[in-house]
Amino acid sequence: MPAFPLFSPGSLLDLPKGTSVSRPVRLLPRRAALAAGSLAVLAGVTSGALLLAGGASTASDVPSRGVPEEVAVKPVRTDGGAVMQIVSHPDDDLFFMNPDTARTIAASRSLTSVYLTAGESDGRNARRQDPQPPADKAAYAEARQNGIRAAYAEMATGNRTSPWDRTSITTAGGARAELDTLRARPGVSLVWVQLREAGSVAGDRPESLRGLWDGRVPELGSQLAAGSPVRDGFAYTKDEVVATVAGLLERFRPTFVRTLDPTPGVRDGDGALSDHQDHMYGARFAQAALERYARTPGHPATGVQTYLGYATGGLPHSLDPATAREKLRSLETYAWLDLEDHCGDPAGCGDRKVAARPAGRDWAQSIRYTRGESTSWLRRGGDGTLYAFGVLDGRLAVWRKPVGAAWTGPLLLPDGGLDGSVTTVALPDGRVAAFGTRTRLDPYRREVGYVVQGAPGGPFGPWRSLGTPEPDDAAGTSDISRPAVLVDRAGALSVFVRDARHRLAVTSGTAGGDWSGWAVAGGSGVHGDPVAVADAAGRGYVFAATADSVLAWTRGALGGTPTGPVATGLPATTVALGAAPDGEGVGLWFRRPDSGDVRVARFAAGSGRPSAVRDVPGSGGYGAVSAEGGRLAARGRAGGLATAPNARGGAWRTAGPLFAGAPAGVADGVAVVGLDGRLLWTATGGPTRIGP
Structure with a gap:
């Protein structure tokens, strides 16, 4: 895998190879002087900063506490890959990506978090119930930065005051951004792009990432x-924001990228966005930058995981109490609960708005991936070859293990824009097909599609689009789930997705290309990704989680249209589901809310209601559970792979690195894809890592 580039000392411009800036970015001069008597200036010379109290400001006249000029930066790379998180606001990562953020830092990996906006809000760093100070957006943005630096320092070193080096770097968009590097852990860094935030969850704010993406404003x-080493204001066009983020990807060369969900959907009641508009459009800018970065020669192949934002608070808690407390501690550090002046900055040492509710709206108790937790991405073809599928650089990555031979790959198929992970099925003639979703950026839409082998053991053909059940992006932000697929003995396929109205939609056809249109399969209040499985006799089952239970659809052994939904009567789950054949019926594996412990519900042949539900002891963690191949595999509490010797549990073993998505299994082994884009295969002989 390519090594990180070395940046020579004294370099003034670190642009990706082949990157050009079409025109100068308009630099807006910092305020040169203050009108006498219009603002009171509180001196903070000993701390190297001034706090401007009184009116709102674009940027305060304060020197940086770091190095004001760009310096040579050598990103730190570890064996487990490099991770970048791209979010819109300070705290998006703490609310929605932790504990993954903390697990990555603990594993000594290179982690860079990029914040697209300053998060300046109304410029008042206070809880709503407290007396409101004068507005100063520059100072509030600085306080939020201080809170993030404290939280990351504490996660990395145990000491929230561990020092940072703050520098100014040139961006590929033609302006400058702030780069903070944790001195004790140089592999941990923060990049502040410092664009304006929308200042409203869903209100009409043209001066925003949303307005820029939609073309309502040209820049x-x-x-x-207040304390940033970036001296001059600027303005970016849409393309310059994309270029800036793509340039940061080239600079830090991540093997794994985290963003929030670019298609979070709308609320069932009033049709309003279910997430903050900055979250959604910041993620879309990240998608566009990743697409551009994927065309950069010589870069390491990159995996992507998206995370559910605000909507996760309305679903059952997915974390156990100890992990939730760990997550909450970082948020409390960020929120500056004790008001101790540990940062020496008059702007404040954290975000007092968050101090009123550090757990958010039940966000601290959960973490959820979107379209990234398939447990069916391992599949054996008719000739005995075992295939593993992932998504790298937005392209389908295929590993192969012929009978009696070693793994090879990955081979990246040519079509791009694929999301998250894929669902696979074996056709009756021995061919393998992989189904997923794909994002097209202009105009923006997400579609369902698949690739299929031309012959058993042969190469995979091009992407075949099945369209989308959504009328357009505006109706529901293109919010469709990862597909679930049933195939009958004659090769007829039924593909299910959750639509933006939280129902199941279905299309039917054959791998050869004759497909029906999308139709509503029923259900309401569906969340997450549906799963499908056939039992030993060929009867089909589809399961989809709601906030309270699970719905089921069933199909007979001779095929036909599945019927349902049936209310299973199951208790609430954490939404992520895994299904596999179990005797003459099937089993559904899920996690108990507020504990992460695994539970299994057994469905007798052809039934949509469970005949038994039992706990699987000793199996805490979060995310989907794989039960294919007769053993259990899941994400453990520490973020690594946890396995049990059989589908009913047994003594769990935890080992291995952090990984993307969910594990998948077959009879002779379990696999995960690491954050470095490599396949880790665990068989009876022990783990073996393969890949580039």
Whole structure:
């Protein structure tokens, strides 16, 4: 895998190879002087900063506490790959990506978090119930930065005051951004792009990432934090934001990227966005940058995981109490609960708005992936070859293990834009097909599709689109799930997705290309990704979680249209589901809310209601559970792979690195894809890592 580039000392411009800036970015001068008597200036010379109290400001006249000029940066790379998180606001990562963020830092990996906006809000760093100070957006943006630095320092070193080096770097968009590097752990860094935030969850704010993406404004200006080493304001066009993020990808060369969900959907009641508009459009800018970065020669192949934002608070808690407390501690550090002046900055040492509710709206108790937790991405073809599928650089990555031979791959198929992970099925003639979703950026839409082998053991053909059940992006933000697929003995296929109205939609056809249109299969209040499985006799089952239970659809052994939904009567789950054949029926594996322990419900042949539900002891963690191949595999509490010797449990073993998505299994082994884009295969002989 390519090594990180070395940046020579004294370099003034670190642009990706082949990157050009079409025109100068308009630099807006910092305020040169203050009108006498209009603002009171509180001196903070000993801490190297001034706090401007009184009116709102674009950027305060304060020197950086770091190095004001760009310096040579050598990103730190570890064996487990490099991770980048791209979010819109300070705290998006703490609310929605932790504990994955903390697990990555603990594993000594290179982690860079990129914040697209300053998060300046109304410029008042106070709880709503407290007396409100004068608005100063620059100071509030600085306080939020201080809170993030404290939280990351504490996660990395145990000490929230562990020092950072703050520098100014040139961006590929033509302006400058702030780069903070944790001195004790140089592999941990923060990048502050410092664009203006929308200032409203869903309100009409043209001066925003949303307005810029939709073309309502030609450019979006900056909001510099009070202590930032970036001296001059600027404004970016849409393309310059994409270029800036793509340039950061080239600079840090991640093997794995985390963003929030670019298609979070709308609320069932009033049709309003279910997430903050900055979250959604910041993620879309990240998608566009990743697509551009994927065309950069010589870069390491990159995996992507998206995370559910605000909507996760309305679903059952997915974390056990100890992990939730760990997550909450980082949020409390960020929120500066004790008001101790540990940072020496008059702007404040954290985000007091969050102090009123550090857990958010039940966000601290959960973490959820979107379209990334398939447990069916391992599949054996008719000739005995075992295939593993992932998504790298937005392309389908295929590993192969012929009978009696070693693994080879990955081979990246040519079509791009694929999301998350894929669902696979074996056709009756021995061919393998892989189904997933794909994002097209202009105009924006997400579609369902698949690739299929031309012959058993042969190469996979091009992407075949099945369209989408959504009328357009505006109706529901293109919010469709990863597909679930049933195949009958004659090769007829039924493909299910959750639509933006939280129902199941279905299309039917054959791998050869004759497909029906999308139809509503029923259900309401469906969340997450549906799963499908056939029992030993060929009867089909489809399961989809709601906030309270699970719905089921069933199909006879001779095929036909599945019927349902049936209310299973199951208790609430954490939404992520895994299904596999179990005797003459099937089993559904899920996690108990507020504990992460695994439970299994057994469905007798052809039934949509469980005949038994039992706990699987000793199996805490989060995410989907794989039960294919007669053994259990899941994400353990520490983020690594946890396995049990049989589908009923037994003594769990935890080992291995952090990984993307969910594990998958077959009779002779379990596999995960690491954050470095490599396949880790665990068989009876022990783990073996393969890949580039």
